[in-house]
Amino acid sequence: MRLPVKEPASCEEPPPFLGSWGRVYGAVLLYLASLIALFYLFGKLFTP
Amino acid sequence: MRPLDWSILIGSLVLVVVYGLWRSRDSGTVNKYLLAGKTMPWYAMALSIMATQASAITFISTTGQSYVDGMRFVQFYFGLPLAMVILCATAVPIFHRANVYTAYEYLEQRFDAKTRALVSVIFLIQRGLAIGVALYAPAIVLTVLLGWPDRLTTIVMGGLVVLYTTIGGIKAVTWTDVQQMVVMMTGLVAALVTAVWLLPAEVSFLDAVRLAGASGKLNPVVTRLDWNDRYNLWSGLLGGMFLALAYFGCDQSQVQRYLTGRSIAQSRLSLLFNAAAKVPMQFLILFIGTIVFVFYIFEKPPLVFQPVELARLENSGAAYRQVAERYEAAFEERREAARGLLEARRKGEASRVAQSLERYREADRDFEAARQEGLRLAREERNQPGFNDTNYIFLGFVTRYLPAGLVGLVMAAIFAAAMSSISAEINSLATVSVIDIYQRHFRRQAPDAHYLKAARLATIFWGAYAVITAEFGSSLGALIEAVNILGSYFYGGLLGVFVLAFYFKQVTGNGAFYGVLAGEAAIFLVAHLTGISFLWYNVVGCLVVIAVGVGLSRLERAFPARVTA
Numbered sequence: 001m002r003l004p005v006k007e008p009a010s011c012e013e014p015p016p017f018l019g020s021w022g023r024v025y026g027a028v029l030l031y032l033a034s035l036i037a038l039f040y041l042f043g044k045l046f047t048p
Numbered sequence: 049m050r051p052l053d054w055s056i057l058i059g060s061l062v063l064v065v066v067y068g069l070w071r072s073r074d075s076g077t078v079n080k081y082l083l084a085g086k087t088m089p090w091y092a093m094a095l096s097i098m099a100t101q102a103s104a105i106t107f108i109s110t111t112g113q114s115y116v117d118g119m120r121f122v123q124f125y126f127g128l129p130l131a132m133v134i135l136c137a138t139a140v141p142i143f144h145r146a147n148v149y150t151a152y153e154y155l156e157q158r159f160d161a162k163t164r165a166l167v168s169v170i171f172l173i174q175r176g177l178a179i180g181v182a183l184y185a186p187a188i189v190l191t192v193l194l195g196w197p198d199r200l201t202t203i204v205m206g207g208l209v210v211l212y213t214t215i216g217g218i219k220a221v222t223w224t225d226v227q228q229m230v231v232m233m234t235g236l237v238a239a240l241v242t243a244v245w246l247l248p249a250e251v252s253f254l255d256a257v258r259l260a261g262a263s264g265k266l267n268p269v270v271t272r273l274d275w276n277d278r279y280n281l282w283s284g285l286l287g288g289m290f291l292a293l294a295y296f297g298c299d300q301s302q303v304q305r306y307l308t309g310r311s312i313a314q315s316r317l318s319l320l321f322n323a324a325a326k327v328p329m330q331f332l333i334l335f336i337g338t339i340v341f342v343f344y345i346f347e348k349p350p351l352v353f354q355p356v357e358l359a360r361l362e363n364s365g366a367a368y369r370q371v372a373e374r375y376e377a378a379f380e381e382r383r384e385a386a387r388g389l390l391e392a393r394r395k396g397e398a399s400r401v402a403q404s405l406e407r408y409r410e411a412d413r414d415f416e417a418a419r420q421e422g423l424r425l426a427r428e429e430r431n432q433p434g435f436n437d438t439n440y441i442f443l444g445f446v447t448r449y450l451p452a453g454l455v456g457l458v459m460a461a462i463f464a465a466a467m468s469s470i471s472a473e474i475n476s477l478a479t480v481s482v483i484d485i486y487q488r489h490f491r492r493q494a495p496d497a498h499y500l501k502a503a504r505l506a507t508i509f510w511g512a513y514a515v516i517t518a519e520f521g522s523s524l525g526a527l528i529e530a531v532n533i534l535g536s537y538f539y540g541g542l543l544g545v546f547v548l549a550f551y552f553k554q555v556t557g558n559g560a561f562y563g564v565l566a567g568e569a570a571i572f573l574v575a576h577l578t579g580i581s582f583l584w585y586n587v588v589g590c591l592v593v594i595a596v597g598v599g600l601s602r603l604e605r606a607f608p609a610r611v612t613a
Contacts (some may be wrong), residue, residue: 029129032126032130035327043261046258046260
């Protein structure tokens with residue numbers, strides 16, 4: 001016997017912002033790049 | 049701990065447990081008990097995933113690590129957002145559409161029963177080894193610093209976790225995680241604000257950051273590639289990505305969180321929230337350790353932060369007195385050099401700043417050398433070459449300098465971190481035990497109520513197992529470190545088999561099964577024969593699983609009778 005699992009409501013539901021999942025993923029990667037750049041600058045700025 | 053601290057700690061524990069039980073009052077079927085009926089919103093899953101990952105020892109030792117080694121540990125998390133994007137695009141929709149309770153159930157749909165059984169057993173061994181340590185490790189720190197009996201601490205933590213996890217299942221785990229995450233963040237922010245507030249009046253926040261920079265602590269991005277260096281940009285991005293892929297994509301304690309989502313979109317959002325929030329959160333935790341370091345430039349820190357070892361050293365005779373005198377002098381010199389540097393900066397004379405900076409750096413090196421001498425003495429006294437006091441730095445600061453109320457809040461945060469990780473582990477161990485082992489191999493046809501009872505009993509079993517193994521923690525000694533390292537050996541193999549399942553349609557069950565075994569063997573060989581950092585083990589294991597899995601599958605198709613015989 002296989003225990004019943006409820007089907008998720010929608011398989012292809014779009015994201016609530018930016019229109020497509022591809023764009024959301026792109027935004028996350030851009031955010032990561034900015035964060036690394038910011039950390040790098042932070043280290044450089046305060047390390048004499 | 050003062051009465052106000054106790055009130056806050058006990059109040060937060062009671063609130064978390066009661067709230068978790070209240071939110072999970074409707075968990076009367078296996079589906080609701082193990083998957084919350086697939087009704088969870090993204091924010092609950094997101095905070096639960098974060099809380100599960102942030103264990104107490106991470107909380108305690110990350111701040112200490114920053115004190116000792118600077119902020120470069122944050123790079124360990126740079127690969128996490130990359131992994132989250134990959135998982136959102138692949139694993140999340142695949143697991144949802146497969147309608148599974150566990151990640152390993154999907155492996156039978158894709159390969160065969162033996163691959164599912166092998167990977168399930170690997171998971172049970174890996175998590176089973178780690179769970180007692182997850183409970184014991186914070187208990188021993190609290191015992192040493194506050195004098196609490198470690199047995200009582202593990203029983204209280206373990207007992208509360210077993211109570212709400214057994215009664216409420218994954219709903220209780222998830223909603224208590226949400227509460228616990230809020231407690232953790234409040235405790236962290238309060239600790240940071242207090243650490244800044246405790247700095248001497250003449251030292252501003254910017255002065256503190258500059259002193260941290262002058263001490264080489266502000267190193268969140270190290271661009272030099274060194275295969276033996278644990279934390280740099282490249283090991284963080286690539287090795288960290290593989291580790292995060294394995295942890296969030298193949299470890300049931302995490303997969304189960306986003307399997308409870310009411311839709312694929314909700315599950316994806318929960319992982320993407322982690323992609324956005326995890327790196328800044330780790331940065332914040334490390335920054336607290338850095339500010340604690342600056343605080344101790346002006347307030348003399350103990351020679352060794354582990355108080356029991358310090359007391360033993362103090363009674364050890366002439367060698368200690370010599371080191372202590374050197375340490376005292378080095379502290380005074382560094383403090384004066386730091387004041388001189390800040391003064392020179394205020395006056396803005398470039399040549400004087402350069403001179404003061406050189407003096408400060410030399411004093412900092414001397415101070416560090418004196419501290420290392422103290423640690424060396426402690427190692428000799430204890431006859432334990434691997435001894436260090438990193439885990440005691442932050443909590444030592446909290447218990448010694450934070451005002452009443454805040455100590456209780458930070459302790460509540462430590463308890464929350466420990467309990468959120470342990471509850472998820474117990475819940476996932478019970479799920480795999482019942483779904484992948486018991487139901488699949490021992491009792492295939494039984495009513496839903498039977499499996500629900502089995503899941504509750506399995507939760508009690510794993511909870512009791514965690515408490516009992518934690519009870520033996522003190523006699524495990526150095527084995528704890530070995531157990532932790534051993535746990536990190538398995539992820540590469542797990543990741544490899546899921547990569548085969550998702551991306552290599554031609555790979556057979558035999559290919560996947562023997563691929564996993566080969567991958568695990570490769571990791572053990574690399575770990576014992578080379579000196580490369582453990583972050584690369586996952587890369588090696590994953591690649592070997594893929595290579596062997598693909599190769600064997602080709603052979604099997606070419607010579608079906610010989611390979612399958």
